[in-house]
Amino acid sequence: MTTPDTEPSGAAGTAAAPGAVAPAPAAAAVPRGALAETLYFAVRNGKLLGGLAVFTLLLVAALAGPLLLSGDPNAYVGLAAQAPSAEHWFGTTHFGQDVFAQFVHGLRSTFYVGAVGGGIAAVIGMVVGFTAGYRGGLVDEILNALTNVVLVLPALAVLLVINAYLGVRSLTVQALFIGLTSWPWAARAIRAQTLSLRARDFTDLARLSGVSTWKIIVREIAPNMSSYLFMTFILLFGGAILIGASLDFIGLGPTQGISLGLMLNNAAQWNALHLGMWWWFVPPGAGITAIVGSLYVMNVGLDEVFNPKLRET
Amino acid sequence: MRRYLLRKLLVYGLTFFVAVTVNWMIPRFMPGDPVSSMIARASVAQPEAVEAMRAHYNSLFGFDRPVFEQYVNFWIALLRGDLGISIWLFPTPVWDVIVRAVPYTIALLLPAILLSWIAGNWFGAFAARRRWLDNTMLPVGYILTATPYMWLAILMAWGLGVVAGIFPVAGGYSFELQPSWSWEFIGDLALHWFLPFASLFIVAFGGWAIGMRNMIIYELEADYANYLAALGAPARLIRRYAFRNAMLPQITGLALQLGTLVAGALVTEVVFSYPGLGHLILKAIQNQDFFLLQGTFLFIVIGVLIANFLIDIVYTVVDPRTRMGLGGAA
Numbered sequence: 001m002t003t004p005d006t007e008p009s010g011a012a013g014t015a016a017a018p019g020a021v022a023p024a025p026a027a028a029a030v031p032r033g034a035l036a037e038t039l040y041f042a043v044r045n046g047k048l049l050g051g052l053a054v055f056t057l058l059l060v061a062a063l064a065g066p067l068l069l070s071g072d073p074n075a076y077v078g079l080a081a082q083a084p085s086a087e088h089w090f091g092t093t094h095f096g097q098d099v100f101a102q103f104v105h106g107l108r109s110t111f112y113v114g115a116v117g118g119g120i121a122a123v124i125g126m127v128v129g130f131t132a133g134y135r136g137g138l139v140d141e142i143l144n145a146l147t148n149v150v151l152v153l154p155a156l157a158v159l160l161v162i163n164a165y166l167g168v169r170s171l172t173v174q175a176l177f178i179g180l181t182s183w184p185w186a187a188r189a190i191r192a193q194t195l196s197l198r199a200r201d202f203t204d205l206a207r208l209s210g211v212s213t214w215k216i217i218v219r220e221i222a223p224n225m226s227s228y229l230f231m232t233f234i235l236l237f238g239g240a241i242l243i244g245a246s247l248d249f250i251g252l253g254p255t256q257g258i259s260l261g262l263m264l265n266n267a268a269q270w271n272a273l274h275l276g277m278w279w280w281f282v283p284p285g286a287g288i289t290a291i292v293g294s295l296y297v298m299n300v301g302l303d304e305v306f307n308p309k310l311r312e313t
Numbered sequence: 314m315r316r317y318l319l320r321k322l323l324v325y326g327l328t329f330f331v332a333v334t335v336n337w338m339i340p341r342f343m344p345g346d347p348v349s350s351m352i353a354r355a356s357v358a359q360p361e362a363v364e365a366m367r368a369h370y371n372s373l374f375g376f377d378r379p380v381f382e383q384y385v386n387f388w389i390a391l392l393r394g395d396l397g398i399s400i401w402l403f404p405t406p407v408w409d410v411i412v413r414a415v416p417y418t419i420a421l422l423l424p425a426i427l428l429s430w431i432a433g434n435w436f437g438a439f440a441a442r443r444r445w446l447d448n449t450m451l452p453v454g455y456i457l458t459a460t461p462y463m464w465l466a467i468l469m470a471w472g473l474g475v476v477a478g479i480f481p482v483a484g485g486y487s488f489e490l491q492p493s494w495s496w497e498f499i500g501d502l503a504l505h506w507f508l509p510f511a512s513l514f515i516v517a518f519g520g521w522a523i524g525m526r527n528m529i530i531y532e533l534e535a536d537y538a539n540y541l542a543a544l545g546a547p548a549r550l551i552r553r554y555a556f557r558n559a560m561l562p563q564i565t566g567l568a569l570q571l572g573t574l575v576a577g578a579l580v581t582e583v584v585f586s587y588p589g590l591g592h593l594i595l596k597a598i599q600n601q602d603f604f605l606l607q608g609t610f611l612f613i614v615i616g617v618l619i620a621n622f623l624i625d626i627v628y629t630v631v632d633p634r635t636r637m638g639l640g641g642a643a
Binding site (some may be wrong): 085145147148149151152153154155156157158160161162164165233238242244245246249250251252261264266267273274278279280284285286288289290291292293296297300309 | 315324325326327331332335336339340451452455456458459460461462463464465467468470471475476482534568569571572576579580583585591594595597599600603606607609610611613614617618621
């Protein structure tokens with residue numbers, strides 16, 4: 001996370017498309033060095049810290065919970081349909097499964113789908129965005145057409161058909177297909193950023209010195225929008241979780257194990273609503289909302305840290 | 314303007330072509346033999362149904378023919394409106410099943426999208442730069458956009474339907490009523506429609522409000538806003554100008570969000586067993602009815618493409634730059 005160190009003063013080059021907020025350098029007289037300055041504002045940003053706290057808490061629960069509650073989360077361990085108690089913190093399902101055990105295992109699956117799906121989407125979005133933006137010309141036209149096609153295809157509908165035909169479904173395959181369908185807006189945004197960075201002096205200088213294209217992209221262009229790339233990844237992470245949960249809920253979740261979406265699916269399918277078993281369907285939805293919400297709030301906080309214009313005075 | 318719309322049409326045509334090709338490819342390139350596995354998984358009891366299915370699959374897939382011919386035949390059948398026969402509602406053609414469900418989905422989606430967009434934009438613009446309102450709206454808005462559609466739907470069905478007993482929680486209308494144009498039936502339809510609509514509306518509303526709020530703040534910092542303020546223009550006038558400028562990205566955002574909104578409607582229908590396309594998808598998956606699933610997929614794609622094109626037309630009306638061929642931020 002480095003902020004640009006060589007950039008002409010003012011926002012001359014950052015007047016890109018509206019909505020695409022480019023990180024600009026801070027001219028404040030706070031600590032020296034880009035990293036120190038970023039940190040200075042980061043630890044003072046309530047949104048970033050709050051989001052990070054919720055996210056970390058859930059991540060720890062997802063990583064440590066399954067170790068403490070080892071064993072099959074779908075095992076029948078208690079009486080059926082029990083309300084939350086000291087023994088079963090979140091109660092039990094219609095079949096006597098422990099909802100809390102399912103919840104922590106489900107959290108882990110949800111983080112996994114978000115990280116892998118969002119990661120794949122980010123990599124594709126970066127490759128397509130950088131290539132289209134830097135190369136221009138025919139390559140740009142073709143990649144742009146591809147991006148637009150995938151962009152207007154409703155991702156969930158495509159995923160439904162693919163997943164329905166897959167007899168045995170795993171989290172990894174689900175995350176892979178989510179990544180393959182959710183990259184277009186990221187590619188578009190990165191392309192727009194690359195276009196504005198391509199015209200800068202330092203890129204020209206590198207090109208004149210005969211540096212190869214990929215080196216220019218990796219060493220000159222990417223570092224100057226690293227914060228932007230990180231924020232894109234955060235949004236893709238959250239989006240992948242929501243799509244994955246929808247798929248699980250419709251009944252195309254992983255055939256083995258548990259996820260938060262699958263818990264909602266089970267609860268709806270076995271009439272938890274009519275039986276008044278709120279402890280079965282409230283925690284998984286709250287878990288998803290908390291993860292994705294904390295990601296979004298963190299994103300706003302990061303935006304304020306990187307972009308001095310947005311900092312609260 | 315014509316060039317702009319033609320370009321867009323080209324992209325949409327290409328997308329439709331890709332969607333149909335994907336639809337054709339998936340059963341053929343997935344591991345295993347689709348015909349036998351489908352018949353095995355369908356587990357239809359009636360022997361004549363099994364025979365009809367096998368004959369239909371074989372004639373439709375035509376595995377003995379060259380791949381290219383299979384592909385062309387697939388297109389010909391599609392253009393004739395032949396999407397196969399539903400297994401779930403054997404022997405109803407898939408086309409008929411879908412056409413019966415589409416009005417419900419449209420009745421849910423169209424008002425939810427338009428009203429949430431209008432109300433969200435209005436509220437976001439109103440809340441921007443008003444300290445107290447802004448500070449409450451922002452976290453609420455972010456929580457709403459992060460809420461999975463089905464979860465809010467479940468919570469509302471539970472709270473307002475099961476616990477409070479105000480609204481029915483399943484179906485498009487009460488089963489004791491016959492569909493007719495009586496007031497009683499229409500009232501019943503509206504009662505069943507309200508909760509799915511409201512849960513869609515609320516989640517979408519949060520996103521639009523935040524988007525508009527951020528855009529307004531961005532616009533209020535622009536030079537023209539400062540200039541107007543320096544001239545002593547009233548704050549209301551400046552806000553109105555900012556609002557008009559902020560609308561453009563929100564229109565583009567509407568096009569970008571269509572897929573998510575449709576996905577939200579699908580899962581919401583599943584929660585409420587609302588007899589639209591989402592319910593069909595659930596039934597198709599539960600009954601291994603692949604023709605119905607693929608037919609629904611095509612309908613959704615066509616619907617999204619048409620909606621995208623309509624938004625493009627609106628954009629050319631709203632933003633003069635696209636009409637002049639100067640290329641706005643589309």
